[in-house]
Amino acid sequence: MSGGFRARLADVVAEHGPLCVGIDPHAPLLATWGLGDDAAGAREFGLRVVEAAAARVGIVKPQIAFFERHGAAGYAALEEVLGAARAAELLVIADVKRGDVGSTVDAYGEAWLTPGSPLEADAMTAVAYQGFGSLDGVIARARAAAKGVFVLAATSNPESAEVQTARDAQGETVAAQLLRHAGEHAGEVGVVVGATVDLAELGIRREQLVPVPVLAPGFGAQGALLPEAPALFGDALGSVLPTVSRSVLGAGPAGIASAIDAARREVAAWPR
Numbered sequence: 001m002s003g004g005f006r007a008r009l010a011d012v013v014a015e016h017g018p019l020c021v022g023i024d025p026h027a028p029l030l031a032t033w034g035l036g037d038d039a040a041g042a043r044e045f046g047l048r049v050v051e052a053a054a055a056r057v058g059i060v061k062p063q064i065a066f067f068e069r070h071g072a073a074g075y076a077a078l079e080e081v082l083g084a085a086r087a088a089e090l091l092v093i094a095d096v097k098r099g100d101v102g103s104t105v106d107a108y109g110e111a112w113l114t115p116g117s118p119l120e121a122d123a124m125t126a127v128a129y130q131g132f133g134s135l136d137g138v139i140a141r142a143r144a145a146a147k148g149v150f151v152l153a154a155t156s157n158p159e160s161a162e163v164q165t166a167r168d169a170q171g172e173t174v175a176a177q178l179l180r181h182a183g184e185h186a187g188e189v190g191v192v193v194g195a196t197v198d199l200a201e202l203g204i205r206r207e208q209l210v211p212v213p214v215l216a217p218g219f220g221a222q223g224a225l226l227p228e229a230p231a232l233f234g235d236a237l238g239s240v241l242p243t244v245s246r247s248v249l250g251a252g253p254a255g256i257a258s259a260i261d262a263a264r265r266e267v268a269a270w271p272r
């Protein structure tokens with residue numbers, strides 16, 4: 001495999017821009033789309049989002065919970081959606097948020113990052129609550145396959161500050177520590193930093209974000225605005241992969257293409 005994950009990501013961003021479209025078949029969205037709240041509905045939704053995304057962006061992020069809630073049939077639907085995204089040459093970030101003791105989390109890496117696996121993606125999201133080192137096996141697996149791991153560092157939800165702003169004896173916050181560890185594996189590891197967060201409160205300096213890919217959710221439904229990202233991320237803006245789900249998916253099958261185009265234009269207007 002030529003080039004690592006960072007090189008692959010850089011190529012995708014150079015060609016299509018950094019916008020990522022989420023594939024989140026929430027029950028109310030399936031209703032908006034005129035689809036059943038079942039595995040068949042999730043499959044159809046996913047395939048249509050892939051089709052709309054393919055011509056417009058380079059990255060998609062299926063949120064696995066919305067498929068998992070339909071059990072085995074949901075996973076079968078997800079396999080089809082992942083296959084369609086691969087066929088469309090989209091870079092796929094499986095939003096699985098896995099974490100466990102190293103020997104177990106490695107099996108999650110095997111599921112999501114092994115070439116040829118039924119659930120193969122280009123990257124997965126992971127949780128380092130059990131210590132950053134618990135992810136070593138997944139990170140090694142990602143490196144070997146030129147795939148990526150996005151570790152939650154500063155999440156977009158309002159409850160996150162309680163844990164993520166906690167400081168150790170040296171005064172470093174949990175979020176900053178996760179970011180520092182991610183930077184030690186910058187070839188294949190990125191971080192998740194919500195666009196709703198207060199970087200100063202989290203003890204994060206913008207220059208710490210420059211060397212790692214930053215997956216940034218929180219735009220639209222959670223209140224952050226794409227045009228405000230330059231003010232939040234400053235010099236680190238070039239690392240940011242903004243991701244949008246409900247704000248574009250809510251436009252329904254007839255409106256999703258123009259909703260993605262509108263989000264793309266807002267991102268394209270960011271200073272470079």
Ligand SMILES: O=C(O)c1cc(=O)[nH]c(=O)n1[C@@H]1O[C@H](COP(=O)(O)O)[C@@H](O)[C@H]1O
Pocket residue numbers: 022024063095125154155156157192193194217218219220221222243244245246247
């Ligand atoms: O890892 C994520 O993608 C993620 C991390 C985070 O801190 N906040 C967050 O919202 N997400 C995911 O990003 C998506 C945001 O969806 P919208 O709020 O509808 O754009 C959902 O799939 C969330 O699960």
